[in-house]
Amino acid sequence: MKILSFAGLLCIIGLLISCSSQSYVNRGNKMLKSGRYFHAQEMYEKAYKKEKDRERKAEIAFMNANCFDEINRPRKASSWYRKAIMNRDTFVDAVKGLGYAELKNYRLEEAEENFWEYLDLKPEAEQTDDAAKILKRVSYWEEFPGRYKVEVLKEFNSASSDFAPIYMGQDTNVIFFTSNRKLKDKVKKDGVTGEYFTNLLESHYSNEVVRKSRKKKGRKATTRTVITDTYQWSKPSTIGDTINSDWNEGAACFNSSGDIFYFTSSRKINKDNQGTKIFAVQRQNGEWGRVALQELVPDSLSVAHPSISADGTILYFVSDMPGGYGGNDIWMSKKSGSGWTEPQNLGKPINSEEDELFPHIRDNGKLYFASDRKGGIGGLDIYMAQRAESGLWEVENMKYPINSTADDFAIHFQPNKEKGMFSSSRKKGNDNIYRFDYVPLQFAFIGQVVDSESKAPVERASINLVSSDGEQLDVKTDDKGNFRFELKPDLEYIAMVSKDGYLNGKEQVSTVGIQVSRNFKSMIGLKAIEKPIELPNIFYDFGKWSLREESKEALDALVETLNDNPKITIELGSHTDFVGSESTNKDLSQKRAQSVVDYLIENGIYWDRLVAHGYGESQPRVVSKEIADEYDFLLEETVLTEKNIWQFTSKQKEIANQLNRRTEFKVLSTDYVPGPNSKVKPGSDPNQIGNTQIKDLNKVKGVFYTIQIGAFGKKTVPGVIQNFKVVFKAPVNQSAVRYTTGIYDSYKEAKLESQKINKKGIKAFVIAYYKGKKITFAEAKKLKE
Numbered sequence: 107m108k109i110l111s112f113a114g115l116l117c118i119i120g121l122l123i124s125c126s127s128q129s130y131v132n133r134g135n136k137m138l139k140s141g142r143y144f145h146a147q148e149m150y151e152k153a154y155k156k157e158k159d160r161e162r163k164a165e166i167a168f169m170n171a172n173c174f175d176e177i178n179r180p181r182k183a184s185s186w187y188r189k190a191i192m193n194r195d196t197f198v199d200a201v202k203g204l205g206y207a208e209l210k211n212y213r214l215e216e217a218e219e220n221f222w223e224y225l226d227l228k229p230e231a232e233q234t235d236d237a238a239k240i241l242k243r244v245s246y247w248e249e250f251p252g253r254y255k256v257e258v259l260k261e262f263n264s265a266s267s268d269f270a271p272i273y274m275g276q277d278t279n280v281i282f283f284t285s286n287r288k289l290k291d292k293v294k295k296d297g298v299t300g301e302y303f304t305n306l307l308e309s310h311y312s313n314e315v316v317r318k319s320r321k322k323k324g325r326k327a328t329t330r331t332v333i334t335d336t337y338q339w340s341k342p343s344t345i346g347d348t349i350n351s352d353w354n355e356g357a358a359c360f361n362s363s364g365d366i367f368y369f370t371s372s373r374k375i376n377k378d379n380q381g382t383k384i385f386a387v388q389r390q391n392g393e394w395g396r397v398a399l400q401e402l403v404p405d406s407l408s409v410a411h412p413s414i415s416a417d418g419t420i421l422y423f424v425s426d427m428p429g430g431y432g433g434n435d436i437w438m439s440k441k442s443g444s445g446w447t448e449p450q451n452l453g454k455p456i457n458s459e460e461d462e463l464f465p466h467i468r469d470n471g472k473l474y475f476a477s478d479r480k481g482g483i484g485g486l487d488i489y490m491a492q493r494a495e496s497g498l499w500e501v502e503n504m505k506y507p508i509n510s511t512a513d514d515f516a517i518h519f520q521p522n523k524e525k526g527m528f529s530s531s532r533k534k535g536n537d538n539i540y541r542f543d544y545v546p547l548q549f550a551f552i553g554q555v556v557d558s559e560s561k562a563p564v565e566r567a568s569i570n571l572v573s574s575d576g577e578q579l580d581v582k583t584d585d586k587g588n589f590r591f592e593l594k595p596d597l598e599y600i601a602m603v604s605k606d607g608y609l610n611g612k613e614q615v616s617t618v619g620i621q622v623s624r625n626f627k628s629m630i631g632l633k634a635i636e637k638p639i640e641l642p643n644i645f646y647d648f649g650k651w652s653l654r655e656e657s658k659e660a661l662d663a664l665v666e667t668l669n670d671n672p673k674i675t676i677e678l679g680s681h682t683d684f685v686g687s688e689s690t691n692k693d694l695s696q697k698r699a700q701s702v703v704d705y706l707i708e709n710g711i712y713w714d715r716l717v718a719h720g721y722g723e724s725q726p727r728v729v730s731k732e733i734a735d736e737y738d739f740l741l742e743e744t745v746l747t748e749k750n751i752w753q754f755t756s757k758q759k760e761i762a763n764q765l766n767r768r769t770e771f772k773v774l775s776t777d778y779v780p781g782p783n784s785k786v787k788p789g790s791d792p793n794q795i796g797n798t799q800i801k802d803l804n805k806v807k808g809v810f811y812t813i814q815i816g817a818f819g820k821k822t823v824p825g826v827i828q829n830f831k832v833v834f835k836a837p838v839n840q841s842a843v844r845y846t847t848g849i850y851d852s853y854k855e856a857k858l859e860s861q862k863i864n865k866k867g868i869k870a871f872v873i874a875y876y877k878g879k880k881i882t883f884a885e886a887k888k889l890k891e
Contacts, residue, residue: 127156131166137297138173144300147173154189164193168200175203177299178485178513180210180535198227205237209484209511210535214241236480240511244483247506251623254542256507259527261339262309266301267537269529270357270464270516275364278520279311281527282345283539284356289344294352305350306358306369307342348394349387357411357464357516361418365389368400368412368421375399381408384423402439402446403427409437413465421446422465422473432459436475455501456491464516473499476515484511488528508542549593549617550625555583555603558631559730563587567605567632574598593617593626601630602670608632609639609773610670635773638679644702644769651697653705661702664771665709675778676771677717678702683763684723684748696720702769712784717774723748727765737761781825798828803836803846804878809889811856812846813863813870819843826868836878846873853883 134149150170157163171186187204190197205220221237232238262268266287274280286301296303313334344350351373358369367389372382384402388395402409403425411424419441426434427449435457439446451457458479463486466474471493476486487509491501508514510532517528524544531537551571555564563586571579574597583589593599596618603611611630633639643660644653653661668674680699682691699718707713726746734742739758744750751762793800803812817838818824827833830847838844847863847870850856856872863870874886881889 127153127162127166129153130156131169134169138169140297142297143173143176145297160193164190164197164200167193168197168203171200171203171207175207178531178535178537180207180512183207184211184213196227198224201227202231202235202237206484209240210513210531212511212532214244214511217241240483243481244506244511245627247483247509249625249627251506251548251625252504252508253544253546253548253623254508255545255548256540256542258533259539259541262342263538265536267304268539269537271527271529271539272359272518273520273526275360275362276521277364280308280364281311281339282306282308282358282360283342284358285342292344292350292352296354303352304354304356306345306355308345309342310340311337312340313337346394348397349385354382359413359466361414362416362469362521366414366418367394368414370410370412376405382410384409384412384421400446402449411464413467415467416469420467422452422467423449424463424465425449431457433461434463436462436465436473452499456499461486466516466518468519469521474504474517474519476513476517483509485513485531486515488514488517513537547595547621548623549595549620551589551591551593551599551601551615551628552625553589553613553628553630555587555589555605555611555630555632557608558633561631564605564608564632567603567608570602570604572600572602595620603630603632605632607636608634609667609674612666612670635674635776638770638772641702641769641771651694651701653701658705661705662709665706665711668706668711668715673778674776675715675717675774677719677774678706679719679721679725679770679772681721681725681727681766681768681770682723683766684726684751685763688723692720692722692724694720695722698769712780714781714784715778723766727768729765733765795827798830799832800827801832801834803834803844803875806834806849806875809874809876809881809886811850811853811872811874811886813848813856813860814844814846814873815863815868815870817842817844829866829868853886 130149130153134146134153137143137146137149147170150166150173154163154166154170157166167186167190171183171190174180174183174186184204184207187200187207190200191204194200201220202224205217205224208214208217208220218238218241221241224235225232225238259271262271262281262283264285264287266285268283268285268287271281271283274282283306284304285307286296286299286304288302289305292302292305294303295301313336314331349355349367349369349371351371353372353374355369355371355373358367360367365388366386368384368386370382371385375383384400385397386400387397400412400421402421402423407425407427409423409425409427413422414420415422420438421441422436422438424434425437427437430437430451431454436452437449438452439449441447456462456473456475458477460477460479462479463476468474473491474488475491476488478486482503483506488504489501490504491499494500503509504517508517508528510530512530512532512535514528514530514532517526519526525542527539527541529537530540555567555569556562557564563583565583565585565587567583567587569581569583569589569591571581571591573594575594579591581589581591591599591601593615594617597616598618599615601613601615603613609632611632613628613630615626615628617624641660641664644657668676678699680695680702682695684691686694696718697720699720703713703716703718706716726748729740729742729744729746731742734740734744739754740762746762746766751759754762812834815826815830815833816824819841820843824845827845832847834846834849836844836846848856848859850859853872853874860870860872874881874883876886876889
């Protein structure tokens with residue numbers, strides 16, 4: 107019985123060990139060694155759930171993140187790097203890995219934070235690792251892009267990975283590419299990626315469309331070819347079992363005549379065959395011949411990604427065979443009879459210590475390839491190499507927009523043209539096929555509209571872009587506040603931004619005289635009208651209210667804001683600290699607020715849009731998040747009352763008092779309409795209202811005729827008078843005033859002018875005047891005689 111109990115105990119212990127965290131890690135490590143990353147991450151995920159120790163959990167999460175990095179799933183990788191850091195916050199390599207993963211995800215702010223944290227944790231890395239420098243390149247290259255326009259080719263892409271597109275030799279109406287999409291007769295999955303094995307597909311650009319009939323009960327579905335009015339790409343289809351096997355096929359090329367097809371395959375030829383090999387097959391009249399292995403290297407070595415020269419004599423390919431510079435290198439082999447010469451490494455600067463992949467040799471001799479070497483902007487970048495006069499290769503990064511922060515690779519040009527296709531994982535981490543065209547100078551205005559205070563995106567904001575040639579464009583921001591305009595050369599642009607609940611914003615852009623393509627990037631902040639807005643840098647001498655010169659620059663910006671928002675009225679509020687008596691501070695703040703109002707009126711702002719209010723010390727500042735971040739002795743939401751300030755040190759008191767001394771404006775209304783004397787405040791100049799000069803009718807000598815345009819109460823300034831440059835006024839009685847325009851010697855002349863005024867919708871009629879009194883026409887005629 108004891109023996110049985112002991113045996114049972116051993117079984118339980120063995121079962122616990124077999125299901126322990128370490129057991130899953132061991133199985134994951136075994137799979138990792140054979141390159142089965144997808145299956146390895148499944149084991150690591152189970153180990154992470156089992157493990158209790160935080161240090162071990164951090165290591166397991168880090169290994170899992172590396173697996174997702176290897177199969178190019180940056181979103182999953184970033185999630186697991188975060189878990190590693192969550193369990194060990196000083197995990198240097200995880201912080202670095204997260205920075206690179208977020209870079210691929212195009213989360214640049216998050217990437218920057220992690221890169222700086224990485225350098226904080228490991229300062230010596232700044233000398234050898236260019237992580238933080240990548241972001242500077244991203245910003246600069248996006249601002250000054252290359253001369254290519256890039257668009258996704260939706261016709262070929264699916265929810266799976268689609269990549270490495272090629273043309274059929276000189277025929278650009280037939281495209282082949284690689285895809286791991288699910289096919290009906292291909293159901294196996296790759297242990298490396300967890301996806302279906304890749305196959306080669308083709309599509310034709312034609313006006314012949316194959317349509318299937320609906321399958322009806324008892325009948326088979328039939329197909330028929332229909333000729334359409336427009337050309338389009340056919341639905342991609344597999345190129346058949348002659349080439350596609352149960353393993354991975356892809357990364358192919360045609361010779362220039364389009365009758366010999368070279369492709370990569372991981373199919374098994376014999377038991378010694380390892381990895382991938384390059385095969386060739388002849389194509390005649392749409393039919394494939396026999397597939398033949400290209401014996402470039404021994405069976406134990408891998409080669410892939412073929413590209414054949416225009417004359418068919420040189421084959422470029424990729425291999426990690428011995429004799430390279432590290433990782434995968436680009437090699438070449440020359441045609442020799444029915445075979446190939448011993449491969450030669452292309453050497454530096456084409457190859458580096460990192461990976462070089464997907465070579466493409468053009469008919470003009472330029473070689474293009476992808477590499478993750480230093481000096482790029484994240485993941486694989488596409489490079490161009492051409493021979494200098496010395497015969498040496500010169501290598502150049504193709505920059506943005508061909509390259510992005512994700513993987514960009516497998517570029518392929520149309521024969522003799524600066525256009526073609528390439529692959530990129532820039533959209534949601536999935537490999538897709540893109541087209542590119544060389545274009546003339548191109549400019550774009552790209553940006554985001556945000557709330558000035560919270561920095562939250564402002565969606566559906568209206569943007570009106572007006573160019574100096576009179577053209578207008580209107581767009582609305584998307585749900586992330588983003589917008590984009592294409593601009594023309596040698597023009598100036600003004601963008602007006604508006605959104606209910608915000609003050610209008612404005613941005614100016616000019617392409618005048620610029621000789622390189624450029625993307626103008628901008629973040630436009632809109633100020634919410636629901637809370638007061640502080641005016642920065644409004645300074646006064648101690649105890650005085652006259653504006654200092656350096657204050658006027660900030661007020662000039664307010665003048666511009668008011669001109670951009672002609673329908674708002676505002677209150678200018680001035681606040682003081684607690685130094686001095688309350689009554690003195692109240693009086694001082696009122697005079698300071700009025701000085702701001704007076705300056706705005708002097709600069710053309712209508713007086714009835716402005717209200718001056720001196721608050722003195724009655725409204726101490728509430729500490730915002732930004733202020734709390736700047737001053738560590740202040741907590742967010744703290745009110746800087748005299749009692750609270752009294753607890754601070756002398757230096758802290760000085761800072762708090764300075765924060766309380768401020769000038770703000772708040773919006774009072776958003777439906778302002780100018781009145782008849784909005785331009786000049788009544789009483790400031792009795793001889794002018796707006797642009798209208800006011801003269802005394804009683805001072806005109808002799809007999810004359812004038813045109814009355816209205817009689818109004820003495821306290822009313824009629825808007826009608828601003829239709830005339832000069833008007834005359836005279837009392838009608840104790841409560842009313844007569845307004846007239848024009849002085850004429852004859853009734854006929856005055857009558858003609860009054861008729862013109864009446865046609866404008868203004869009721870006007872002629873009156874005769876003499877010595878400050880209205881007289882009859884008969885009296886006027888008699889006096890004239």
